Amino acid sequence: AAGRIAAAPRTAPRAADAEPLAGLQWDMRMIKADQASRTSTGSARVRVGIIDSGIDASNPDLAANFDAGLSRNFVTDIPDLDGPCEFAGCVDPVGWDDSGHGTHVAGTVAAAINGTGVAGVAPDVTLVQVRAGQDGGSVFLNPVLNAITYAGDAGLDVVNMSFYVDPWLFNCRSNPADSPQAQAEQQTVIRAMTRAMQYAHRRNVTMVVSLGNTHQDLGNPRPDASSPNYPPGAAYPRTIDPADCSVLPIEGPHSIGVSSLGPSARKADYSNWGEQITVSAPGGWFRDGFGTPGYMTDANLILSTYPKKRLQETGRVDAEGNVVPGFENSVFRSCTAAGACGYYAYLQGTSMAAPHATGVAALIVDRYGRPTAGGVTLAPNTVEKVLTRSAANQPCPAGGVQTYAAEGRDATWNAPCTGTLEFNTIYGHGIVDALAAVTGPYLR
Numbered sequence: 001a002a003g004r005i006a007a008a009p010r011t012a013p014r015a016a017d018a019e020p021l022a023g024l025q026w027d028m029r030m031i032k033a034d035q036a037s038r039t040s041t042g043s044a045r046v047r048v049g050i051i052d053s054g055i056d057a058s059n060p061d062l063a064a065n066f067d068a069g070l071s072r073n074f075v076t077d078i079p080d081l082d083g084p085c086e087f088a089g090c091v092d093p094v095g096w097d098d099s100g101h102g103t104h105v106a107g108t109v110a111a112a113i114n115g116t117g118v119a120g121v122a123p124d125v126t127l128v129q130v131r132a133g134q135d136g137g138s139v140f141l142n143p144v145l146n147a148i149t150y151a152g153d154a155g156l157d158v159v160n161m162s163f164y165v166d167p168w169l170f171n172c173r174s175n176p177a178d179s180p181q182a183q184a185e186q187q188t189v190i191r192a193m194t195r196a197m198q199y200a201h202r203r204n205v206t207m208v209v210s211l212g213n214t215h216q217d218l219g220n221p222r223p224d225a226s227s228p229n230y231p232p233g234a235a236y237p238r239t240i241d242p243a244d245c246s247v248l249p250i251e252g253p254h255s256i257g258v259s260s261l262g263p264s265a266r267k268a269d270y271s272n273w274g275e276q277i278t279v280s281a282p283g284g285w286f287r288d289g290f291g292t293p294g295y296m297t298d299a300n301l302i303l304s305t306y307p308k309k310r311l312q313e314t315g316r317v318d319a320e321g322n323v324v325p326g327f328e329n330s331v332f333r334s335c336t337a338a339g340a341c342g343y344y345a346y347l348q349g350t351s352m353a354a355p356h357a358t359g360v361a362a363l364i365v366d367r368y369g370r371p372t373a374g375g376v377t378l379a380p381n382t383v384e385k386v387l388t389r390s391a392a393n394q395p396c397p398a399g400g401v402q403t404y405a406a407e408g409r410d411a412t413w414n415a416p417c418t419g420t421l422e423f424n425t426i427y428g429h430g431i432v433d434a435l436a437a438v439t440g441p442y443l444r
Contacts, residue, residue, distance in 0.1 A: 107305030121359025283353030
């Protein structure tokens, strides 16, 4: 319908680029989140769910926005996959993350502006842990279904889903290579995920999903030899028919798909692309900057919050909490005046790209949403409309193919691009733009 939704009241914003590690956040400058923070930082009434491995709520950049009461853990640790259980019943408490993946995602969305570490895209929104991922990285169906339906029941506004549902990369209804039992299992995944995502959508949950890291066109996929990836050794090769098979949740209903870019704004070599894309965002690319001093450096990746415990387990932080010599350019510690310290590390992936779009979506909900008794609400279709209309259009690469020969990749990594300036299979509707999203009149 015509008519612009009135802006919501807000407190005076603070500048995100004043944070101690902001100079390392090229990603925030690419999407103009630093500039957007002078207009809007979101608000606590917007609730963002991180459907992932957990959130380390001890980090002061995350503690400021973390809602422990709303947070849930739907995962029981599996020792064969996740290592020895640390808590009774193999169920970790909320505010805990043995993996680091969810903590990194959460920081990109909503690390607070508090004079410590980094700032997220929407540094004043509420963070809700909705754990569905195992410590070891697997993400299985039952916890995911619980997480998505909980997001709808709990009134979450946006969820970030940087994963695919294991053990099948592609879920096929009738692949001739699959046994009847395997076909039935994949049919169940497709039906269940479709219902859960439709349920959340009806309850005004905007679902932002990573496009995946297998460097392929999801509309024209390669044969899959990685599925099923659990139990170990069960995988076998299959030809994939895109009309019969889908990656979930990215190819589920109402998903907002995000591809990954490096600092040069080129598609990262590992990133998937295709007609399933909605927008693009910085996700880091180690090999970006060929021919410059930045080539193959961690500074090309995304810096965000990371658990101290995980850094200690991997030998990058010592028992006293100090960064181990040799890691000073890849791991950082930042402490409050009261002595509470947060830790920060670099990662890359479409997992890192999606939370940039999630943060912008959260700003959009705050900017255009309708106040409710419990917070604010905005229809996901409206969120997507503003997100895509405000994105910065990018054309296909010259010649219509993104190549990576200079970076040492063979022709199997090439990414043919189809479409227009307004929408194409590498950039979607464009690179998300936080400043445009919070300042432009995109609903008329």
